[in-house]
Amino acid sequence: MTSGGLTALASLLAGAGALGWPGRPRPVLPSGPRSVPPPSSARLVLDADLLLTLVEMVSVQVRAGASPTAAWRAAVDVLGLGPAGDVADPSGWLVAAGRQLPAARAAAAGWRLAERTGAPLSDVLDGVAGALRDESALAADVEAALAGPRATVRLLMVLPVGAVLLGQLIGADPVRVLTTTGPGRVCALAGLLLLGLGRWWMAHLVRRVGRGR
Incomplete structure (x- = not known):
């Protein structure tokens, strides 16, 4: 494989990796107490x-x-x-x-x-605490339910790159086709655009589910 082909393959891997491995969202219930400033502070923090x-x-x-x-x-x-x-x-x-x-x-x-x-303040606060526990349990259930779709998205993002690597291993040289020929470049560009569009759409669906809980 030429040096130009290697460079193109490395760029393709980097781009697909960035699309396929998004960061996980912040945990719903971080553990451990935090120091909280007085109410007058705009930086009040409470989980x-x-x-x-x-x-x-x-x-x-x-x-x-x-x-x-x-x-x-x-x-x-x-x-x-x-x-x-x-x-x-x-x-x-x-x-x-x-x-x-x-x-x-x-x-x-x-x-x-x-x-x-x-x-009775204790009864009122008990009701508030019960509602907080229910909301926390619901948030945990939503996160567990979304773990599978997130893993599927990552797998689907990696599969096209794996196909290109497999083609290189068996001697089909798809990198040369995708980087040096007109139809190949069109296919590579269209594939990357569709890959990014699919990644955005799946992330959009996951965010909607998270907000809807």
């Missing part, structure tokens, strides 16, 4: 797993007889969410967290409901 832990800790303490304020301050202190003075207003803090984590808005609404109506 669903940490929010669930926070809600459950407050609920357990209130059910055991602690006041809501004491339970909240103890929970945020244990989880390392910031000094008590920065999180003195639980519902306000949760509303600020809801700017990046919508589930925190439900916790804030539940807290305000308990404050205004006198409903």
Whole structure:
């Protein structure tokens, strides 16, 4: 094989590899607590797993007889969410967290409901925690269901490159045909365009399923 053919084959492999091996999305529920700035900060960070832990800790303490304020301050202190003075207003803090984590808005609404109506805070937070667990389980099920389609997409992206390599091994020299002849170049260009279009369409379908959960 000529040096020009080798260069063309390397370019084809690199392009198909970039199409066929996309990065995996960010995990739905990262584990472990994170440090969270006060509500006034625009960089407030809170994940669903940490929010669930926070809600459950407050609920357990209130059910055991602690006041809501004491339970909240103890929970945020244990989880390392910031000094008590920065999180003195639980519902306000949760509303600020809801700017990046919508589930925190439900916790804030539940807290305000308990404050205004006198409903048992522990029962309200238990309901919020149950909803968070259900949403997390659903997200995990969706990720598991999408694992197969993602693997299929990657396999289909690699197969055309494997066919070219097989043709080279048996002496058909498809690289020369695809790079030095007019019809071959048209076929190579059309194949790459269709490969990219198929990759985009499959990614679009996967994103729609993820948003629809």
